[in-house]
Amino acid sequence: MKRKTLSMRKSAMPIDMSVWQGRCDPEDGELGMRWHQKVLPADQANEEGIMLLGFACDEGVARNKGRIGAFDAPAAIRRALANFAWHHQEPVYDGGDICCGDGNLELAQYRLGEDVSRALRQRHKVIVFGGGHEVAWGTFQGIGNYLLQKQHVSENKAGKPDEQAAPRVGIINFDAHFDLRNPPPGPSSGQGSSGTPFHQAARFCQLQNWPFKYACLGLSRTGNTKALYEKADRLGVLYKDDTELTRHDLEHTQTELNAFINECDHLYLTIDLDVFPASVAPGVSAPAARGISLEIVETLIEPILTAKNAQGDSKLLVADLAEYNPRFDIDNQTARLAARLAWTIARAIR
Secondary structure (H helix, E strand, C coil): CCCCCCCCCCCCCCCCHHHCCCCCCHHHHHHHCEHHHHCEEHHHCCCCCEEEEEEEECHHHHHCCCCCCHHHHHHHHHHHHHCCECCCCCCEEEEEEEEECCCCHHHHHHHHHHHHHHHHHCCCEEEEEECCCCHHHHHHHHHHHHHHHHHHHHHHHHCCCCCCCCCCEEEEEECCCCCCCCCCCHHHCCCCCCCCHHHHHHHHHHHHCCCCEEEEEEECHHHCCHHHHHHHHHHCCEEEEHHHCCCCCHHHHHHHHHHHHHCCCEEEEEEEHHHCECCCCCCECCCECCCCCHHHHHHHHHHHHHCECCCCCECEEEEEEECECHHHCCCCHHHHHHHHHHHHHHHHHC
C-alpha cells in the first residue's frame, strides 16, 4: 500500500538535480526510460520509494591517514547511475548531499543520521553514497534513532514500557578492513574516522542494551592487525578473509551468512569499494592487492536483499556505498561499479 509522505529534505544544501543527465530514447516511450528521466527531487516525494542521500566527506579518511578525494564521490556515482536503464517499479528520490567541508565530521554524521531517520519514518528505503567509510556511523545513527523513536511511540500507545526484546540490527559490511579501531588517545580522543564507525556502532548498542550484530566479509589480513582480530572475536563478529571468499568455499559462507540474517530483525548493508581488487576498483582510498570478485559479492548480497521479516517486509532498511575516490579512478570504472551495485540494490528492495 502506497502512503502519502511529506517532503523530507530539511537539513542539507539545496538539491542539485543537474547531475541527472543522459541519453533519451523517445521512440521507445515509457519502456525506454533511464534513471535521469525518472529520479525526482525529495521535495516531490508523494509516496513510498527509495531515497538517495549523499555524504560528501573526506575528513574521516584524512583522520585515518588515507588518501583523500572521496568528497566528490556522491555526485560522480549519480552521474554514472544517471544513464542506466530504468527497470524499477517504485519511485526514486534524490535527497541531496550532506557536505563536510569544515572538518566537523561529528556534525556531518549527526545530520546524515537525521536525514536517514526521517526517510525511514516516511517509509522509504534508503541508499547513501559516501564519502569515506565514516559515512557508516552517520547511517547507523539514523537507523538507531529511527528504531528508538518507534520504540518510544510503542511505549506511549501502550501506556507502559515496551516489553519487546531489543531490536537486532544486523550490520553486514563488505570490506577489506574491520573499521573497528578505537578512537585515538590524547587531544583527539573521542574523534572518529573512517576506521572507527563499527566501534562507534558497538558502543551505541552497548549504551542501549542492544545486541551488537556485525558481519565483515572480504577482509585483507595484511591490512588488519592482530588487535583488530582479537577485538572482533570479543565482540562476536562473523568475519571472512578475502582468501576464504572463493567459489570453492562459498557454500559454507552462504550458510553462515543466512544464519546471521535469520537472527536479525533489521539489516544494514554497507559496501566499502576497497573490498574489490584494484584492477576492478582503482578509485578508492586504499586499493586492494587481492580483493574479492563482483560475482562473489553479488551472490552474497542476494539473500540480504531478499530477506523478509514476519510481516513480509524487507529486512534491509539502509544500504550505503563507501570509499569511492574519483580522484584516482580510471575511465570512471569504479564509479560504474558503485552505480551498478546501487542499481542492483534498488531493484531488489523495491
